[in-house]
Structure formats: C-alpha cells, structure tokens
C-alpha cells in the first residue's frame with residue numbers, strides 16, 4: 407500500500423483522502439514548495455503532518471495561534487507522534503527543555519510561533535537540525551491585504567534563508583484573495599510553488615442576509631425555528647455577547663457565552679457545554695471557533711456584520727461541517743458599519759502594528775469592509791458573491807441562497823424615485839440613508855426636528871411605504887447610479903450621475919424588488 411495512505415489509516419484512522427489532500431501531500435513529498443488554499447474544515451493539517459511523519463528529520467510548523475498549536479500537538483501526541491510546541495505560553499525554562507530535546511532529535515514535528523523563529527535558542531537548534539519541511543499555517547498572515555497581518559510572519563523568509571540546507575516549504579491558508587496569494591508566494595519566498603486550490607463552495611450551506619428593523623426579535627425567531635439544534639450567534643462586541651446571551655436565557659433558551667473578557671474557567675465550561683450538546687446556542691465574539699471541531703452546528707447567525715468577507719466566510723463556515731444542510735444568516739444593521747470603522751480606527755493600539763504602516767493597513771481594512779457591506783446589500787446570488795470574492799468563477803445563480811430564493815416582482819418606481827431623489831436634493835445631499843428614509847416616512851425622531859428636516863416638502867410623502875420596501879428601492883436606485891454614496895466614514899446619500907433622468911426627464915423606472923413577505927426559515931425539521 408501507498409506509504410501516505412498507510413499513515414492516514416494507521417495514525418489518523420481515515421480510509422481515503424479528501425479533495426486536494428493527496429495532490430498537496432505528493433507535491434511536498436516530491437520536494438516541491440507547495441501553496442494550498444483550502445477552506446476551513448477541508449483538512450489542511452493532514453496535508454503537512456503526513457509528509458512530516460514520512461520525513462527523515464524534523465518538520466517545523468509556523469502557526470499564529472497558541473490555542474491551535476496546543477490542540478494539534480495534543481492530538482498528535484495522543485496518536486503516538488513525537489511533537490511539541492514553542493510559544494509564549496511556555497516559560498523560558500520550559501522552552502529550554504523543549505529545545506534541548508529538539509536538539510537531541512526527539513521530535514518529529516515542532517509547532518513554533520513566528521516570533522520565536524529568530525530567537526537565539528531556536529536558531530541554534532535549527533542550524534544543526536535536519537529540517538525536512540517548514541510549513542506555514544494561516545499563511546495569509548504574511549500579507550497586509552489579509553485580515554490578520556502579522557509582521558513576524560515576514561521572519562519566515564529570513565529564517566529559511568539562514569538555514570544550512572533549504573527545507574521544502576509548504577504554505578496553507580483558508581482565505582486568499584488574488585493579492586494575498588501573490589504576497590504569500592513572494593514574501594514567504596516560495597520557490598515556483600505547486601498550487602492547490604480546492605473549491606470554496608460549501609454546497610450544504612444556505613446563505614442569507616436579513617436587514618430587520620428589530621434584530622433581537624429576529625434573532626429570537628431564528629433561534630426558536632431551530633430549537634433542538636445547535637447554533638452559534640456571533641456578535642461584534644463582548645457587551646453584545648453578554649446582552650444577547652442574557653436575553654436568550656431570560657426567554658428560557660439555554661445559551662452559553664464566549665469571549666476574551668471571560669475567565670478561562672467560564673470559557674472552557676461554555677465550550678464544553680456547547681460541544682457536548684448540553685446547551686444549544688453559543689453566543690460569542692470571533693474569539694470562539696478556531697480549532698473547535700464540532701460538526702453538527704446547524705446554523706450560524708451573525709447578529710452583527712463582521713469586518714470583512716474572510717472573517718464572515720470562516721465563521722459562517724463553522725455550520726454544517728457534517729455535510730447536513732445548514733443555515734448562515736447575517737443580520738445587518740447600520741450601526742455595524744460604525745462599529746467596524748471604530749475597530750479600524752483603533753488598529754493602531756495593536757502593538758504589533760508598525761506605526762508607519764498604520765494608514766495603509768487602515769485603508770486596506772476599509773476596502774475589505776466595503777466588500778463586506780456590499781455582500782449585505784447585493785441583490786445578486788450570495789454564493790456567487792462569496793465565490794467570486796475568493797477568486798472563483800461561479801455561475802450567476804445558485805438557487806440555494808436567500809437572494810436566489812427571494813421572489814422578485816417588477817415594480818413601477820417612477821414616482822417613488824422622484825420623491826426619493828427630490829428629498830436627497832432638498833436635504834442638500836448632506837444626510838445618510840437612514841435620515842433620508844426617516845424624512846420620507848415622516849419619522850418623529852428628534853434629530854429631524856433639531857435639524858429642521860421635518861419642514862422639508864418631502865417630509866412624510868412616503869409614509870405609506872414600508873421601511874424594507876423603501877430601503878430596497880433606494881438600494882436599487884443606487885445600483886443603477888440614480889443615487890450614489892459619498893463614501894467616507896459617514897457616507898451621505900447623494901445624487902448619482904443618472905439623477906437628471908429622474909428629476910428632469912421624468913423617466914419611467916421599473917425595478918425588480920423583493921416581494922414583501924413574512925420571513926420564515928426554510929428548515930425542514
């Protein structure tokens with residue numbers, strides 16, 4: 407039998423490879439640098455662990471996450487593989503012990519944090535060790551275009567070029583847009599790498615975006631629809647996690663919470679309760695999920711919009727790992743944009759970020775945020791949007807996402823368009839979508855009174871139109887360039903380049919708009 411298949415059975419207990427695994431392993435075994443882009447859950451670890459086990463010497467795995475290293479090393483050790491990790495969770499004395507053993511050739515696989523690569527003790531070990539492979543996990547961290555840029559990933563190249571014998575390099579990531587891919591190859595110094603990209607399409611996931619007026623009520627509806635099944639509710643802030651978890655518990659929904667502000671004991675209890683199905687709902691920040699292998703998650707709700715598509719794809723992708731149909735529902739609210747912009751403003755407080763690069767990094771983060779916002783507002787196929795984002799060329803429709811299944815009706819919006827554009831004009835193009843909608847619908851909000859907006863002739867002229875319909879109409883008019891956004895931190899709704907066709911020419915406009923319907927989850931139970 408093929409050596410790698412033997413190892414797969416003997417150590418990992420699996421009888422066949424998943425898509426992409428065999429090609430990746432063969433390339434590495436053949437001595438070729440390899441760059442694999444595979445979605446979360448595809449099984450990347452095995453792709454570098456099997457070559458490592460078949461190598462004569464030792465293999466290094468550069469990994470950014472302390473918790474992930476620990477998990478991986480623990481499961482390797484349980485399988486009988488000699489493995490260790492070196493990162494900030496160890497004391498200097500413990501690191502010395504690991505390095506001593508490493509120098510004595512006692513390990514097959516060593517996980518190492520990128521910050522450790524160029525430290526004295528590690529370099530000394532590396533100079534004398536027979537290193538077969540250097541694998542870089544989460545390789546997108548080397549790129550400023552990625553969502554988790556780690557300057558210390560740039561040390562990988564320096565480290566490798568200082569070795570007496572060049573090992574084979576492997577780079578792995580779940581998220582790589584075209585710019586990130588180029589950076590990974592260039593900045594890690596991969597030598598004409600063999601590239602493996604397995605599809606990002608998770609066919610069993612149903613993607614949906616909702617823009618509810620009352621998010622809490624919407625969330626409760628979803629959680630009730632899915633009662634008896636496991637789900638994760640992601641929130642943008644710790645405060646939101648606490649509040650939402652409490653709200654669910656108040657309504658007798660067993661929920662656990664998880665974020666970096668809780669003590670270790672509560673975090674591991676929460677995780678345990680959720681993984682072992684003692685509670686159905688996990689309310690968490692993005693701190694939850696990495697390295698957690700729970701296959702029967704039936705739904706992931708984003709109570710807040712994340713900051714970029716990479717994060718969204720990864721977090722939503724924790725649903726349906728068992729291949730059963732699962733739902734990924736994003737609840738969008740305008741406040742989410744402000745929260746994310748606030749996070750971007752605060753990026754400078756991260757000590758790892760070199761000050762000189764800060765503006766550039768923030769600019770890139772804003773671009774990624776825009777990609778995320780566009781996902782929330784696209785009327786096209788959501789799956790196609792995701793796949794295109796990750797560099798694939800999908801069919802225009804999947805017929806299995808919220809947008810594809812939404813029933814559209816052709817609506818004559820000629821008069822509504824005139825009303826909306828006049829309102830934008832009369833408000834001097836100085837306000838965002840929310841305020842313009844409030845004016846048109848005749849809201850009693852104090853902000854309108856204080857700014858004299860309730861005196862505009864367009865005040866209340868669309869009072870009979872539902873908020874959802876008005877929002878959809880404005881979105882359509884923006885897409886068609888009758889309206890536009892000023893951009894910037896507080897985007898204003900302004901007249902678009904085709905505005906004159908509405909205001910002057912009184913052009914007839916028919917828009918395909920989502921039918922007004924009462925929403926239900928299409929989950930068969």
Ligand code: ADP
Nearest residue numbers: 420422423424445446447448449450451452699
């Ligand atoms: P990734 O790093 O790509 O997110 P992992 O390496 O953590 O994924 O693998 C995800 C899960 O799939 C793990 O539980 C792993 O044991 C399992 N897995 C990997 N390869 C196979 C395979 N060939 N057959 C069955 N299960 C596999």
